[in-house]
Amino acid sequence: MNQLRFAAALSPLHRWALMVAGGALWLSGVAWLVLHFYVPIESDFGPEANPLEPWLLKAHGFAMIAALLAIGGLLTAHVTAGWEIRQQRVRGIAIAAAVLVLIATGYLLYYAGNEQLRGSVSTVHWVLGLGSPAIFLWHRAGRRKADIPSSK
Secondary structure, X not given: OHHHHHHHOOOHHHHXXXXXXXXXXXXXXXXXXXXXXXXXXXXXXXXXXXOOHHHHHHHHHHHHHHHHHHHHXXXXXXXXHHHOOHHHHHHHHHHHHHHHHHHHHHHHHHHOOOHHHHHHHHHHHHHHHHHHHHHHHHHHHHHHHOOOOOOO
């Protein structure tokens, strides 16, 4: 079991990549939400989108590419070894489910044409996105309970 715990530990570079990509995703998403809902631009024709919103969405999409690469790297060792550590299963399933829902809703936001569907999907995406740091911290806190070492 001790070897599984070491196999589940992330390398410092992988942890850094996940933190940077995840942080960029979260910050760009929060910034977009703030501008979209709280900083509208008044024009002669009424409120319109802030001109920074498209740039924030582009940054969000770029960060998503980096995050997907880092998340894909988790599948080969971290997830498979972590599955054997029973104390982390529920937390691992929760974070994996959250990531899958965020990926699916992000895809639908980009490609769905139905405005009613987009409204519902958008709400799910940003509510889960706002809460994603809490899910990550809960998963990470379980590492101590399961006695998983941190990598050097």
